[in-house]
Amino acid sequence: xxxxxxxxxxxxxxxxxxxxxxxxxxxxxxxxxxxxxxxxxxxxxxxxxxxxxxxxxxxxxxxxxxxxxxxxxxxxxxxxxxxxxxxxxxxxxxxxxxxxxxxxxxxxxxxxxxxxxxxxxxxxxxxxxxxxxxxxxxxxxxxxxxxxxxxxxxxxxxxxxxxxxxxxxxxxxxxxxxxxxxxxxxxxxxxxxxxxxxxxxxxxxxxxxxxxxxxxxxxxxxxxxxxxxxxxxxxxxxxxxxxxxxxxxxxxxxxxxxxxxxxxxxxxxxxxxxxxxxxxxxxxxxxxxxxxxxxxxx
Amino acid sequence: xxxxxxxxxxxxxxxxxxxxxxxxxxxxxxxxxxxxxxxxxxxxxxxxxxxxxxxxxxxxxxxxxxxxxxxxxxxxxxxxxxxxxxxxxxxxxxxxxxxxxxxxxxxxxxxxxxxxxxxxxxxxxxxxxxxxxxxxxxxxxxxxxxxxxxxxxxxxxxxxxxxxxxxxxxxxxxxxxxxxxxxxxxxxxxxxxxxxxxxxxxxxxxxxxxxxxxxxxxxxxxxxxxxxxxxxxxxxxxxxxxxxxxxxxxxxxxxxxxxxxxxxxxxxxxxxxxxxxxxxxxxxxxxxxxxxxxxxxxxxxxxxxxxxxxxxxxxxxxxxxxxxxxxxxxxxxxxxxxxxxxxxxxxxxxxxxxxxxxxxxxxxxxxxxxxxxxxxxxxxxxxxxxxxxxxxxxxxxxxxxxxxxxxxxxxxxxxxxxxxxxxxx
Ligand code: SF4
Ligand code: SF4
Numbered sequence: 001x002x003x004x005x006x007x008x009x010x011x012x013x014x015x016x017x018x019x020x021x022x023x024x025x026x027x028x029x030x031x032x033x034x035x036x037x038x039x040x041x042x043x044x045x046x047x048x049x050x051x052x053x054x055x056x057x058x059x060x061x062x063x064x065x066x067x068x069x070x071x072x073x074x075x076x077x078x079x080x081x082x083x084x085x086x087x088x089x090x091x092x093x094x095x096x097x098x099x100x101x102x103x104x105x106x107x108x109x110x111x112x113x114x115x116x117x118x119x120x121x122x123x124x125x126x127x128x129x130x131x132x133x134x135x136x137x138x139x140x141x142x143x144x145x146x147x148x149x150x151x152x153x154x155x156x157x158x159x160x161x162x163x164x165x166x167x168x169x170x171x172x173x174x175x176x177x178x179x180x181x182x183x184x185x186x187x188x189x190x191x192x193x194x195x196x197x198x199x200x201x202x203x204x205x206x207x208x209x210x211x212x213x214x215x216x217x218x219x220x221x222x223x224x225x226x227x228x229x230x231x232x233x234x235x236x237x238x239x240x241x242x243x244x245x246x247x248x249x250x251x252x253x254x255x256x257x258x259x260x261x262x263x264x265x266x267x268x269x270x271x272x273x274x275x276x277x278x279x280x281x282x283x284x285x286x287x288x289x290x291x292x293x294x295x296x297x298x
Numbered sequence: 299x300x301x302x303x304x305x306x307x308x309x310x311x312x313x314x315x316x317x318x319x320x321x322x323x324x325x326x327x328x329x330x331x332x333x334x335x336x337x338x339x340x341x342x343x344x345x346x347x348x349x350x351x352x353x354x355x356x357x358x359x360x361x362x363x364x365x366x367x368x369x370x371x372x373x374x375x376x377x378x379x380x381x382x383x384x385x386x387x388x389x390x391x392x393x394x395x396x397x398x399x400x401x402x403x404x405x406x407x408x409x410x411x412x413x414x415x416x417x418x419x420x421x422x423x424x425x426x427x428x429x430x431x432x433x434x435x436x437x438x439x440x441x442x443x444x445x446x447x448x449x450x451x452x453x454x455x456x457x458x459x460x461x462x463x464x465x466x467x468x469x470x471x472x473x474x475x476x477x478x479x480x481x482x483x484x485x486x487x488x489x490x491x492x493x494x495x496x497x498x499x500x501x502x503x504x505x506x507x508x509x510x511x512x513x514x515x516x517x518x519x520x521x522x523x524x525x526x527x528x529x530x531x532x533x534x535x536x537x538x539x540x541x542x543x544x545x546x547x548x549x550x551x552x553x554x555x556x557x558x559x560x561x562x563x564x565x566x567x568x569x570x571x572x573x574x575x576x577x578x579x580x581x582x583x584x585x586x587x588x589x590x591x592x593x594x595x596x597x598x599x600x601x602x603x604x605x606x607x608x609x610x611x612x613x614x615x616x617x618x619x620x621x622x623x624x625x626x627x628x629x630x631x632x633x634x635x636x637x638x639x640x641x642x643x644x645x646x647x648x649x650x651x652x653x654x655x656x657x658x659x660x661x662x663x664x665x666x667x668x669x670x671x672x673x674x675x676x677x678x679x680x681x682x683x684x685x686x687x688x689x690x691x692x693x694x695x696x697x698x699x700x701x702x703x704x705x706x707x708x709x710x711x712x713x714x715x716x717x718x719x720x721x722x723x
Contacts, residue, residue, distance in 0.1 A: 040530035207540055212477045215541035216416045219524040220515055
């Protein structure tokens with residue numbers, strides 16, 4: 001029996017800790033496990049991938065690194081489903097399971113696969129309720145542990161404790177997280193997962209010299225940031241009460257993304273690229289800002 | 299023909315003719331400065347270090363006199379100097395800079411960046427052994443530490459070669475098939491402060507041999523671009539690095555083409571390697587740099603004594619001219635690689651490179667002998683080279699050679715007496 005779990009999320013959502021909670025819980029349960037994250041520049045919002053391997057036999061030494069053929073995928077941010085650079089469903093085994101954190105019901109989420117079990121929960125909602133934060137690590141780790149059907153609550157609870165204490169969570173916050181984990185653990189049910197198979201053989205190609213105009217590592221095409229809508233991982237959406245606004249322009253200056261502009265003397269937000277940091281909300285001197293939970297991905 | 303102010307002012311016309319034909323006495327450092335002047339470089343970021351400083355002093359003097367138009371800026375370190383050099387090149391300038399030893403190492407991470415940016419600067423390194431212990435005298439550990447940076451590496455043996463290789467380096471580096479920076483290395487003292495006649499070509503001839511640099515995508519406010527982009531997808535990194543590798547391989551062919559043209563212009567012939575009494579030799583010494591002159595002398599003497607010895611001088615170190623080296627050495631009875639560097643835990647740096655070229659060859663030499671000589675500027679005598687040839691003959695009969703250090707009895711005596719002074723034992 002092998003679990004190949006792959007977690008997809010964005011920096012700050014707790015995907016790495018989730019994979020560690022799953023890894024440690026399985027380890028405490030007596031399985032052989034390995035967990036591993038991979039990320040680019042460390043910033044909130046950047047795509048992050050993490051992996052957990054679980055086996056009842058010692059993991060062969062040749063197991064390491066990226067999992068190409070997972071039988072369990074956990075997506076912490078629904079907006080990643082349509083991100084071609086992340087492609088979170090790639091390699092998912094037929095008969096495997098896919099968990100998606102979303103505020104939408106399962107039938108409203110477009111998934112191009114009908115041979116996998118899809119589980120959807122609104123973990124942000126639960127996290128806000130139990131922890132008063134939008135960090136998902138504990139809930140996501142608990143969901144993953146339950147879906148495998150291998151891990152008892154005692155092991156998960158211990159795993160959550162160890163992992164959170166290691167990153168400095170303690171006291172009341174730790175208790176809240178354990179409660180959050182418990183709720184998530186009880187919400188979902190184990191799924192039977194196929195053993196991972198090797199994918200189609202990959203073809204090896206020969207790379208030959210190409211003209212230098214193609215091979216200098218630089219970006220010369222201008223304006224291509226427009227195709228990357230960085231607003232799609234926003235959790236809270238700022239709104240402006242234009243009646244209260246005095247048009248002072250302070251929010252325009254403070255917005256770190258530069259996405260508030262004065263249009264016809266009124267501040268206006270470009271929601272395609274607003275990341276939902278709520279600095280505008282904090283800085284507006286007349287409290288003209290409000291915010292709502294983002295339920296539909298931008 | 300050549301008519302620069304400096305020479306025309308200092309010398310009467312009759313003597314000028316002789317200086318054109320026979321050259322003018324100058325140090326390797328001055329020859330390097332002349333090359334930068336003749337290449338009409340735009341930008342010289344600089345930081346002083348012995349034994350390189352003279353290059354910068356001469357250049358700044360010429361700029362002060364108005365004989366050269368380049369912009370020379372003293373930076374606060376070699377790290378800043380190299381950063382300025384690379385970025386200046388990306389902006390479209392022809393860039394020249396120079397350093398030595400510790401300075402090269404201090405700016406080291408920028409070497410990878412400059413090559414990665416595909417910025418074809420020329421960096422002159424005046425070899426000086428790396429501390430500790432501290433010395434000012436040369437070996438090639440500083441230069442050879444750059445072997446994986448992506449720079450084209452060229453090593454001069456004479457002051458004339460210093461000048462010529464810098465001109466050739468600009469041609470190769472700026473060629474679109476290569477587009478990589480170069481380091482031209484000259485040995486401290488043995489070239490940097492050694493004067494010998496150097497012919498300086500006329501600026502008109504150099505201009506037609508080496509036209510103005512046409513940068514492929516210069517930084518301009520009107521055409522914004524991102525250089526040295528982060529690539530957070532591993533295949534992109536592999537792709538760009540491998541393309542850099544392939545472009546560096548092109549430098550062998552591009553260098554040879556440039557050498558043909560160079561000969562047509564200036565009547566001096568170069569290649570990626572130089573063979574000295576090699577074709578019919580049975581025993582071969584592989585050397586590089588100024589000490590190869592001593593090797594040649596030893597070969598000549600031993601030839602007169604009836605030994606079938608020759609010498610292969612490496613001029614291009616990166617890309618490593620595998621084919622030329624292989625062709626020069628296959629079929630020989632024995633080869634000795636005299637590394638003027640030391641790699642603790644291994645031996646010499648060039649030895650494994652030479653072996654790797656010959657391993658898959660059917661008629662490879664029976665013995666390839668690893669030798670370490672001239673480290674920290676330690677002199678090499680004819681007798682030491684004779685000893686190397688004797689060792690080749692000894693191992694030809696049998697035995698597995700380990701790296702040998704060239705060290706003489708008089709030197710050991712000297713070391714012992716200095717140890718008595720230094721540590722009282
Ligand atoms: S800071 Fe507040 S009051 Fe000022 S322009 Fe922005 S929304 Fe209006
Ligand atoms: S939340 Fe406000 S400050 Fe933050 S990116 Fe959006 S508009 Fe700008």
